[in-house]
Amino acid sequence: MKITDLRCAVIGKHPIVRIVTDEGLHGLGEVEYTKPYLKPWVLHFREALIGEDPTDVERVMLKIRQRGSFKPYGAAVSAIEHALWDIAGKAAGVPAYKLLGGKVRDKVRVYNGSIRRKRTGDRPQDYAADVKWMMEQPQNFFMIKQGISFHSNMKDTIDGFHYGVTQNKAGYHGAMDQGVISERGFNHMLDCVIAMKEVLGDKVSLALDCGPGWMLPDAIKFARAVEKYNLMWLEDMLTGDYVPWVNPQAYRELTTSTSTPIHTGEQIYLRHNFKELIETQAVRVIGP
Amino acid sequence: MKITDLRCAVIGKHPIVRIVTDEGLHGLGEVEYTKPYLKPWVLHFREALIGEDPTDVERVMLKIRQRGSFKPYGAAVSAIEHALWDIAGKAAGVPAYKLLGGKVRDKVRVYNGSIRRKRTGDRPQDYAADVKWMMEQPQNFFMIKQGISFHSNMKDTIDGFHYGVTQNKAGYHGAMDQGVISERGFNHMLDCVIAMKEVLGDKVSLALDCGPGWMLPDAIKFARAVEKYNLMWLEDMLTGDYVPWVNPQAYRELTTSTSTPIHTGEQIYLRHNFKELIETQAVRVIGP
Numbered sequence: 286m287k288i289t290d291l292r293c294a295v296i297g298k299h300p301i302v303r304i305v306t307d308e309g310l311h312g313l314g315e316v317e318y319t320k321p322y323l324k325p326w327v328l329h330f331r332e333a334l335i336g337e338d339p340t341d342v343e344r345v346m347l348k349i350r351q352r353g354s355f356k357p358y359g360a361a362v363s364a365i366e367h368a369l370w371d372i373a374g375k376a377a378g379v380p381a382y383k384l385l386g387g388k389v390r391d392k393v394r395v396y397n398g399s400i401r402r403k404r405t406g407d408r409p410q411d412y413a414a415d416v417k418w419m420m421e422q423p424q425n426f427f428m429i430k431q432g433i434s435f436h437s438n439m440k441d442t443i444d445g446f447h448y449g450v451t452q453n454k455a456g457y458h459g460a461m462d463q464g465v466i467s468e469r470g471f472n473h474m475l476d477c478v479i480a481m482k483e484v485l486g487d488k489v490s491l492a493l494d495c496g497p498g499w500m501l502p503d504a505i506k507f508a509r510a511v512e513k514y515n516l517m518w519l520e521d522m523l524t525g526d527y528v529p530w531v532n533p534q535a536y537r538e539l540t541t542s543t544s545t546p547i548h549t550g551e552q553i554y555l556r557h558n559f560k561e562l563i564e565t566q567a568v569r570v571i572g573p
Numbered sequence: 574m575k576i577t578d579l580r581c582a583v584i585g586k587h588p589i590v591r592i593v594t595d596e597g598l599h600g601l602g603e604v605e606y607t608k609p610y611l612k613p614w615v616l617h618f619r620e621a622l623i624g625e626d627p628t629d630v631e632r633v634m635l636k637i638r639q640r641g642s643f644k645p646y647g648a649a650v651s652a653i654e655h656a657l658w659d660i661a662g663k664a665a666g667v668p669a670y671k672l673l674g675g676k677v678r679d680k681v682r683v684y685n686g687s688i689r690r691k692r693t694g695d696r697p698q699d700y701a702a703d704v705k706w707m708m709e710q711p712q713n714f715f716m717i718k719q720g721i722s723f724h725s726n727m728k729d730t731i732d733g734f735h736y737g738v739t740q741n742k743a744g745y746h747g748a749m750d751q752g753v754i755s756e757r758g759f760n761h762m763l764d765c766v767i768a769m770k771e772v773l774g775d776k777v778s779l780a781l782d783c784g785p786g787w788m789l790p791d792a793i794k795f796a797r798a799v800e801k802y803n804l805m806w807l808e809d810m811l812t813g814d815y816v817p818w819v820n821p822q823a824y825r826e827l828t829t830s831t832s833t834p835i836h837t838g839e840q841i842y843l844r845h846n847f848k849e850l851i852e853t854q855a856v857r858v859i860g861p
Contacts, residue, residue, distance in 0.1 A: 325613045333743030348740060348748040354642035354817040452636060455621030460636040529642040530845035557818035561849075 286310070286376060288339050291331040291365070295321045300361075302327055304339055304368040310375050312339060314367030316360045322457065326361035334365070339372040342384075350555070355529040357458075359554030396428035396492070396517075407439040409473075409480035416481045420489045428490040428517055431481065433474050435462045435498040436521065446470035449498070458527040463498030471503070475510055482514050492517035492548075497525045501535055508543035518548035518570045525549040531558065537567040546570050574598070574664060576627050579619040579653070583609045588649075590615055592627055592656040598663050600627060602655030604648045610745065614649035622653070627660040638843070643817040645746075647842030684716035684780070684805075695727040697761075697768035704769045708777045716778040716805055719769065721762050723750045723786040724809065734758035737786070746815040751786030759791070763798055770802050780805040780836075785813045789823055796831035806836035806858045813837040819846065825855040834858050 290305040298321045302314035316323050330349045337345045346366055353362035374381035382388060397419050405411045412431065419429050433439065440446050440462050449464020466474075478493070485491055493516060499507075504522040511519075523539065524532050531553060540547045546569035553559055553573065562568060578593040586609045590602035604611050618637045625633045634654055641650035662669035670676060685707055693699045700719065707717050721727065728734050728750055737752020754762075766781070773779055781804060787795075792810040799807075811827065812820050819841060828835045834857035841847055841861065850856060 322617060329610060330743075330747070333745075333747055344738075347738070348743055351749050351815055351817060352745075352747045354646055358642055358646050359817075450632075450635070455618075455636055457621075457640075459618070459621055459640045461639050527639055529639060529647075529842060532845060532848075534849075554817060557820060560820075561822075 286338055286340060286372075288334045288337050288345075291328065291334050293324045293327040295324055300324050300327055300364065302364045302368045304334065304365070304372060306339060306372060308376075310372050312368035312371035312373075312375070314364035314369075314371065316364045320357055320360060323357060323361050323364075326358065327364060330362070330365060339369050340376045342366065342369045342373050345369055353554045355554055355558075356527055356552040362554075394427055395424070396430055396490075397422070397424070397426040398430045400424070407437065407442045407477075409476040412477040413480040413484050416489075416491070417484045420485060426489060428492060429485070430492040430494055430517075430520070432494045433477060434466070434470075434493075435496040436494045436526075439470075439473065439477075443470060443473050446473065461498050461528065463496075463500075465500050466503045466507075471507065471510075474507065478511055478514055478516075487515075490515075490517045492520065494520045495522045497521045497523055497528050499523055501539060504539050505542045508539065508545040508547065512544050516545055518546040520548040520570075520572065521551075522547070523549075525552050528552055531562060533561045533565060533567040536562065537565050540566065540568055548572055574626055574628060574660075576622045576625050576633075579616065579622050581612045581615040583612055588612050588615055588652065590652045590656045592622065592653070592660060594627060594660060596664075598660050600656035600659035600661075600663070602652035602657075602659065604652045608645055608648060611645060611649050611652075614646065615652060618650070618653060627657050628664045630654065630657045630661050633657055641842045643842055643846075644815055644840040650842075682715055683712070684718055684778075685710070685712070685714040686718045688712070695725065695730045695765075697764040700765040701768040701772050704777075704779070705772045708773060714777060716780060717773070718780040718782055718805075718808070720782045721765060722754070722758075722781075723784040724782040724814075727758075727761065727765075731758060731761050734761065749786050749816065751784075751788075753788050754791045754795075759795065759798075762795065766799055766802055766804075775803075778803075778805045780808065782808045783810045785809045785811055785816050787811055789827060792827050793830045796827065796833040796835065800832050804833055806834040808836040808858075808860065809839075810835070811837075813840050816840055819850060821849045821853060821855040824850065825853050828854065828856055836860055 286306050286308045288304055289307050292303040294301050298318045300316040300323045304312045333348045349362055353359035370381040373384055400422060404415045416429055445467050447464045447466045447470050452460035452462055481491055499522040508519055523535050548570035549568050550572040574594050574596045576592055577595050580591040582589050586606045588604040588611045592600045621636045637650055641647035658669040661672055688710060692703045704717055733755050735752045735754045735758050737750060740748035740750055769779055787810040796807055811823050836858035837856050838860040
């Protein structure tokens with residue numbers, strides 16, 4: 286079997302990758318929504334794929350895997366890998382997971398990271414109402430992840446939230462809001478956590494998506510302040526998301542300063558770049 | 574002054590960036606040749622720049638710097654910064670270097686890394702003739718950098734050079750030839766070094782661009798074998814060039830095993846990603 290074409294269509298804002306073969310089979314891959322601009326990135330790899338056998342997934346990937354990088358550049362390469370596995374599964378007449386070691390469990394826990402309605406505001410009562418609505422959703426989530434700080438509008442809507450420069454948005458992740466968080470901003474976040482925990486109790490767990498952009502002292506202070514609330518994790522406080530570096534040494538200092546689990550990883554491409562983060566236990570939770 | 578447009582033309586294979594302002598000034602930036610495909614990457618940042626004051630270089634860069642990454646993705650962002658500095662210098666009526674701390678020295682040594690003619694082959698006598706021609710060039714280079722191993726054709730033209738899989742080329746850096754180098758391949762490289770040093774003596778120094786793609790044991794063995802030839806450096810043996818990770822721990826092991834200076838860096842974007850390489854002295858020479 287040979288690859289005859291690589292196509293990419295933007296549906297909604299998702300770039301959808303389609304790999305076409307000379308035997309009528311095709312494979313589909315999908316990039317996360319909010320990245321319509323990745324279409325030319327995906328198509329850049331077309332010439333490298335034509336003529337290859339898509340069922341030799343690793344052989345094909347060796348031609349292009351090196352050209353991914355920190356988020357978002359790895360996404361274009363990874364979506365192509367998804368489409369290759371899709372073809373390999375179809376060609377073998379089995380679900381793709383059978384080619385990846387087979388099934389280990391029959392169900393997985395999922396937390397709410399994306400079912401949202403517009404929040405009424407960024408005050409503690411708004412956050413409380415928001416998680417109340419979420420915990421009443423039919424999926425019966427065991428955990429809710431909520432954005433605060435630089436990963437939320439409160440950095441703009443809460444007066445004097447931080448001392449950094451507010452970036453004019455360019456329509457895509459590119460600028461990072463960052464800086465020292467004021468005492469008022471700090472207390473505001475804490476009030477939001479308390480308000481959410483009053484609603485959630487110990488029935489539904491809470492995790493916070495926090496940045497990136499915190500200064501290390503603020504991160505340490507906040508992680509300690511919320512210890513009694515048993516959060517599942519604090520995500521991307523220092524680096525993460527679209528940041529093209531990891532700084533695992535700083536994460537290690539944060540992690541060892543607190544019992545609150547610290548989390549990062551979604552900006553990282555390839556296991557090579559997770560190496561130090563894992564080996565030094567710089568974070569407690571990896572979110573690839 | 575405000576930015577009114579960002580343009581990009583591919584001249585030869587160089588993407589040339591032009592930032593236009595409402596005061597008639599414009600700034601130029603240039604991406605290395607061989608990267609014509611970066612034009613859409615450059616233009617991706619257009620909307621973030623329109624309306625900004627180009628003479629506030631750092632403020633503008635804070636909007637887009639985060640969107641670079643390992644080579645080649647940093648190049649699009651850096652070329653824009655070049656063009657901003659060009660405008661800032663013109664607006665101030667001084668050369669851009671005056672805004673960057675001013676001149677330190679009046680001349681710099683330059684080595685030959687790019688003045689080339691097609692080599693007659695990949696045998697030791699071909700390498701010897703090649704450096705003889707180079708040392709006779711009018712620039713009077715104090716040092717010549719030569720490609721060997723995975724950074725040359727010898728990996729394909731010397732029968733049995735290595736035990737890795739030879740990648741079909743896709744017209745751009747994307748696949749990395751790599752693997753264990755055979756005893757024959759090892760001796761061939763050593764013969765090439767000896768032949769070049771016989772020509773160069775101690776009049777013109779020699780550095781080798783080597784990969785990436787070596788296994789660590791081969792790299793250690795080779796670095797030790799050439800110690801007596803006083804090479805200026807061995808570049809990119811393990812990672813480097815278009816590799817989206819650094820692996821400084823492995824470089825540290827290589828560096829401490831030999832007196833031959835070890836070099837990497839051109840794949841790295843931002844000082845944050847040089848941090849561990851420098852602080853642990855994982856290499857002796859940094860080539861940003």
